[in-house]
Amino acid sequence: MNLGLKDNQGSSKTKLEERGTEYNLKAPVTGAVTINNFIVVSFGDGKVRFFSQNNEPFVVQAHKGVILSLAGIEDSVLTGGEDGRFLKISDNGNIKEIANFGTQWIDAVASYKMNYACSSGRKAYLWTEDKETALTLDNPSTVGGLSFDETGNRLAVSSYGGVTVWEKGNRRWKSSRFVWKGSHGKVTFSPDGKYLISAMQENEIHGWRIRDKTDLTMSGYPSKVKSLTWVGSTPYLVTSGANEAICWPFDGKGPLGRKPICVANGGNQNATFVQALPDENAVFIGFHDGSVLLSEIDETKKSYPIRSQTGYEVSVISISSDKKYILIGDIKGNVLCSPLWAGEL
Amino acid sequence: MQTSEQVPVTVLTGFLGAGKTTLLNRILTEQHGRKYAVIVxxxxxxxxxxxxxxxxxxxxFEMNNGCICCTVRGDLIRILGGLMKRADQLDAIIVETTGLADPAPVAQTFFVDQxxxxxxxxDAIVTVADAVHLNSQLGEHHEAEEQIAFADVVLMNKVDLVDEVGLENVKSRIRKINPYAKIIKTTKCAAPLDEILGLNAFSLDRVLEVEPDFLDSDHDHEHDDDVTSISFVSEKPLNMDKFQSWFGDLLQTHGQDILRSKGILNFANKDERYVFQGVHMLMDASPMGPWPKNDNKNSRVVFIGRNLDKMGLKEGFEGCI
Structure with missing residues (x-):
C-alpha cells in the first residue's frame, strides 16, 4: 500500500486532510453507499448527496426528517426515512416512491442486484425481480437489521430473540429461525455464506454456523458494537465497540476457540465505525472523537492516521468502487472527501 | 461527552382515561416555540x-446480562437513536405510555443503554391519576401502584369531582406508596408546566433537594402485594464497606421487589456526601460535594416496593453503622 502517509508525524493535519475537501453539512451523516463512481451519503435532514472525485457533490432533498436507512441498487440508492417513505433515487437525482408507510419509520433497507427489502415495525418487505408487489415477512418483534447474502437468495431479518433467514425456494421463500436470547440489530452473512452474524443490544456479537446452527458468542466489548465489516481474503470480521478494532478470523474452522486480532488502538475511547479497504487485508477504524486510523490486520504493524479528531463520533466511512477516494462523515455533519492515494490530485 | 447537551425526556404514565392526552396537548399548545418530539x-x-x-x-426486552428484572424498552432505544440523528435540536422528548404499562423498563432504558x-x-416520570378512580384502580391493578411508585410527580386530576375527604383519602394513599413524589391537584390537568417539565428529577443532585414526607411506617391491614415505602435515618456515620456489601446483596436478592430506592449517605472518614438512586437492581451513585454548613449530616434512605418488611431492611441498614 502506498498512501503517502509515512511522513505525517507531528503535523496537525493528516495527509488525507491536506489533500482532501472538508464540508460542514449541518446535519448528522446517517449512511453512505457506493454506486458507480459515486459515494452517496444520507443525512439527518432528509438530504442525499452524491459525491464524486473531482466534482462538487450534488444534493437531492429526498425525505422530510431523518434518513434512517440506505442501500445501493444498480445506478440508484434506496432510502428509508422517518417520514415513512421508501424511495429509489437514481444517480441523476430522480426520485421514485416505492412504498409509503405513513407514520411508521423505515428502519432498515437492503439490496442485492434486483432484489431489495425494507423493514417497518415488525414487518419486512421483500421485492424480487420477478414480482411487482412485495412479499410481506412477519416478525415476532421490530426488525433490527436486514441483509442479503452474496447470492441474493437468502435474506436475514434480525429482531428480538434471534434472526430469521428467508431463503428462495422453487416456489416461495422459506424461513428458518436462528435463536439467541436478547435483541439483535445489524446482521450480516460471511462472504462465503457459511456464517450468520448479528450485533446485539448487549455489548457482544452473536454468530451461527448456518449448516448446523452452532452458536458463536463474541463478547467482552466495553460498548455496543455498531459497525461490522468483512476484511481481506481470510476473511476477518472486524468490529467496532472497543478501543481498538477487534478482528475475528473466519478461515478454516472459524473463530470458535480462537482469539481475535486487535489493531489500531484509539487510546481511551471506543471505535464507532469500521470499513474494509476492499481487496486488502486492511481496515479503516473511526472513533468516538472523530479520528480515523488505517491498519493492516496484523498486530505487529503500526496504524496510520487518516483523519484527526473533530470532537464528533465517526458515523460513516466509505471507499469509492474504484478505490480512488474515501469519504468520512460524523454525527455533526462534518464530511471529509479525499483522494486515497498519494500523487493523484 | 462531546455532543451538545442531553435532550430531556419526560415520561407520562397513568391509567386509561386519567388525562394523559389532555396533559400532553396542553404541553404542546402552551409551550409554543419549543420543539418537542412525542412518542405515543x-x-x-x-x-x-x-x-x-x-x-x-x-x-x-429482557437484557441478557444476568439481571433477571433488567428489562428495557427496545423501541425507545431505536426511536431515541433515530431522533438524535435529526438536524434540528429538540427541546424535549415526551414519552406517553399505555395505561397498563410498567414504568420500570422505560426508566431502566436510560440506565442500561449507553x-x-x-x-x-x-427528566421525570409524571403520573396522571384519576382522583375519582385511583383508589379502586390501586386495588385492582398492580400497574397502577407501580405508576404511582415510580412517579416524580403525581397529577391528581379531576379533583373537581371529589369532595375534600375523598381527596385527602386519595392523597394519603399516594403518599403511602410514594413519599417522594410531588402531588399536584388539578382539574383538566391544568398544572403549571414548569412543575412538570424540566425537573431533572433523575439527576443525583435532585435527591438532595427533595425531602420525602416521612411517614410512620406501620403496615397494618395491608395486602402482601401492596406497594409501600419505608425510610430510615441514621445520626451515626455509616461504614462504607459494610453499606456497599449490604446494599449490593440487597439489590441482587430483592431488586425485583424494590421498585425505587434513594438515599443520602454520610460515611465515616469521608468529608463528602454520597447520593444514590436506583430502579430495581440498577443503581446510580456518586459523591456530591461537602455537606452544607449546619446540616446534621444524617444518612437518609428510602425504599419503595413490595414485601419490604421481609427484607430485614432496618437490621441491614443499622448493621452498616
Whole structure:
C-alpha cells in the first residue's frame, strides 16, 4: 500500500486532510453507499448527496426528517426515512416512491442486484425481480437489521430473540429461525455464506454456523458494537465497540476457540465505525472523537492516521468502487472527501 | 461527552382515561416555540397536535446480562437513536405510555443503554391519576401502584369531582406508596408546566433537594402485594464497606421487589456526601460535594416496593453503622 502517509508525524493535519475537501453539512451523516463512481451519503435532514472525485457533490432533498436507512441498487440508492417513505433515487437525482408507510419509520433497507427489502415495525418487505408487489415477512418483534447474502437468495431479518433467514425456494421463500436470547440489530452473512452474524443490544456479537446452527458468542466489548465489516481474503470480521478494532478470523474452522486480532488502538475511547479497504487485508477504524486510523490486520504493524479528531463520533466511512477516494462523515455533519492515494490530485 | 447537551425526556404514565392526552396537548399548545418530539403508544386515546409524533409499540426486552428484572424498552432505544440523528435540536422528548404499562423498563432504558444515556436524560416520570378512580384502580391493578411508585410527580386530576375527604383519602394513599413524589391537584390537568417539565428529577443532585414526607411506617391491614415505602435515618456515620456489601446483596436478592430506592449517605472518614438512586437492581451513585454548613449530616434512605418488611431492611441498614 502506498498512501503517502509515512511522513505525517507531528503535523496537525493528516495527509488525507491536506489533500482532501472538508464540508460542514449541518446535519448528522446517517449512511453512505457506493454506486458507480459515486459515494452517496444520507443525512439527518432528509438530504442525499452524491459525491464524486473531482466534482462538487450534488444534493437531492429526498425525505422530510431523518434518513434512517440506505442501500445501493444498480445506478440508484434506496432510502428509508422517518417520514415513512421508501424511495429509489437514481444517480441523476430522480426520485421514485416505492412504498409509503405513513407514520411508521423505515428502519432498515437492503439490496442485492434486483432484489431489495425494507423493514417497518415488525414487518419486512421483500421485492424480487420477478414480482411487482412485495412479499410481506412477519416478525415476532421490530426488525433490527436486514441483509442479503452474496447470492441474493437468502435474506436475514434480525429482531428480538434471534434472526430469521428467508431463503428462495422453487416456489416461495422459506424461513428458518436462528435463536439467541436478547435483541439483535445489524446482521450480516460471511462472504462465503457459511456464517450468520448479528450485533446485539448487549455489548457482544452473536454468530451461527448456518449448516448446523452452532452458536458463536463474541463478547467482552466495553460498548455496543455498531459497525461490522468483512476484511481481506481470510476473511476477518472486524468490529467496532472497543478501543481498538477487534478482528475475528473466519478461515478454516472459524473463530470458535480462537482469539481475535486487535489493531489500531484509539487510546481511551471506543471505535464507532469500521470499513474494509476492499481487496486488502486492511481496515479503516473511526472513533468516538472523530479520528480515523488505517491498519493492516496484523498486530505487529503500526496504524496510520487518516483523519484527526473533530470532537464528533465517526458515523460513516466509505471507499469509492474504484478505490480512488474515501469519504468520512460524523454525527455533526462534518464530511471529509479525499483522494486515497498519494500523487493523484 | 462531546455532543451538545442531553435532550430531556419526560415520561407520562397513568391509567386509561386519567388525562394523559389532555396533559400532553396542553404541553404542546402552551409551550409554543419549543420543539418537542412525542412518542405515543399504538393504543393512544385521541389525536395529538404536534409535527413530530412517533408511534411506539412498547416492546419490552429482557437484557441478557444476568439481571433477571433488567428489562428495557427496545423501541425507545431505536426511536431515541433515530431522533438524535435529526438536524434540528429538540427541546424535549415526551414519552406517553399505555395505561397498563410498567414504568420500570422505560426508566431502566436510560440506565442500561449507553447511547441513550449519552444523548438524552430521563427528566421525570409524571403520573396522571384519576382522583375519582385511583383508589379502586390501586386495588385492582398492580400497574397502577407501580405508576404511582415510580412517579416524580403525581397529577391528581379531576379533583373537581371529589369532595375534600375523598381527596385527602386519595392523597394519603399516594403518599403511602410514594413519599417522594410531588402531588399536584388539578382539574383538566391544568398544572403549571414548569412543575412538570424540566425537573431533572433523575439527576443525583435532585435527591438532595427533595425531602420525602416521612411517614410512620406501620403496615397494618395491608395486602402482601401492596406497594409501600419505608425510610430510615441514621445520626451515626455509616461504614462504607459494610453499606456497599449490604446494599449490593440487597439489590441482587430483592431488586425485583424494590421498585425505587434513594438515599443520602454520610460515611465515616469521608468529608463528602454520597447520593444514590436506583430502579430495581440498577443503581446510580456518586459523591456530591461537602455537606452544607449546619446540616446534621444524617444518612437518609428510602425504599419503595413490595414485601419490604421481609427484607430485614432496618437490621441491614443499622448493621452498616
Amino acid at each position: 403508544n399504538e393504543f393512544g386515546e385521541q389525536g395529538i397536535d404536534n409535527d413530530l409524533v412517533v408511534d411506539a409499540d412498547e416492546e419490552v 447511547d441513550v444515556a449519552d444523548r438524552t436524560k430521563l
